[in-house]
Amino acid sequence: DAKTTQPNSMESNEEEPVHLPCNHSTISGTDYIHWYRQLPSQGPEYVIHGLTSNVNNRMASLAIAEDRKSSTLILHRATLRDAAVYYCILRDYGGGGTSYGKLTFGQGTILTVHP
Amino acid sequence: NAGVTQTPKFRILKIGQSMTLQCAQDMNHNYMYWYRQDPGMGLKLIYYSVGAGITDKGEVPNGYNVSRSTTEDFPLRLELAAPSQTSVYFCASRTSDFGGELFFGEGSRLTVL
Numbered sequence: 001d002a003k004t005t006q007p008n009s010m011e012s013n014e015e016e017p018v019h020l021p022c023n024h025s026t027i028s029g030t031d032y033i034h035w036y037r038q039l040p041s042q043g044p045e046y047v048i049h050g051l052t053s054n055v056n057n058r059m060a061s062l063a064i065a066e067d068r069k070s071s072t073l074i075l076h077r078a079t080l081r082d083a084a085v086y087y088c089i090l091r092d093y094g095g096g097g098t099s100y101g102k103l104t105f106g107q108g109t110i111l112t113v114h115p
Numbered sequence: 116n117a118g119v120t121q122t123p124k125f126r127i128l129k130i131g132q133s134m135t136l137q138c139a140q141d142m143n144h145n146y147m148y149w150y151r152q153d154p155g156m157g158l159k160l161i162y163y164s165v166g167a168g169i170t171d172k173g174e175v176p177n178g179y180n181v182s183r184s185t186t187e188d189f190p191l192r193l194e195l196a197a198p199s200q201t202s203v204y205f206c207a208s209r210t211s212d213f214g215g216e217l218f219f220g221e222g223s224r225l226t227v228l
Binding site: 030031032034036043044045051085091098103104106107108 | 146158163165173217222
């Protein structure tokens with residue numbers, strides 16, 4: 001099973017960049033790295049995903065290590081609204097059958113942003 | 116385009132009652148998921164489906180059943196509700212592409228008393 005490891009919590013100051021790490025040493029060649037976040041009292045929302053190359057969108061950037069065993073979600077200028085739980089996820093396959101479609105979430109990283 | 120629609124948004128059940136949480140998506144997604152989230156905890160996968168007629172267990176399937184007779188609908192049935200099933204339930208869907216993004220419903224808050 002492809003698993004991810006993230007720090008339990010991180011803190012940042014408003015307007016500063018935030019680098020959220022994720023380790024996924026058992027990643028397979030076809031696995032995309034997905035990031036989601038969950039704001040307080042809301043459902044999860046998509047942030048960004050990538051396969052090999054670094055990716056940018058309006059919310060964040062994703063830096064993927066050359067060996068793909070780790071990645072970093074970058075929030076360029078944290079705001080108070082970015083305070084959330086951030087999840088890095090991969091497909092949870094390995095059990096055969098339909099496990100290619102299985103997606104599980106770990107505990108994620110709780111990001112606190114200070115004014 | 117409604118996306119993923121869950122009903123009901125709130126429900127209170129008595130111990131031993133049964134109910135069905137409805138989930139529908141209008142994006143023609145093959146993959147659908149049910150997660151539960153207990154207070155202060157992460158999301159746990161209950162069941163998932165990779166297409167009509169194909170469902171499989173996730174991490175915490177006990178006490179639940181699902182069916183997928185159409186691409187659009189993926190209902191979650193709770194049999195003999197227990198207080199341990201008090202949680203927020205999220206339905207999600209995505210395409211079958213490896214990079215497909217998960218789209219979530221707004222959640223259904225269930226309390227079992």
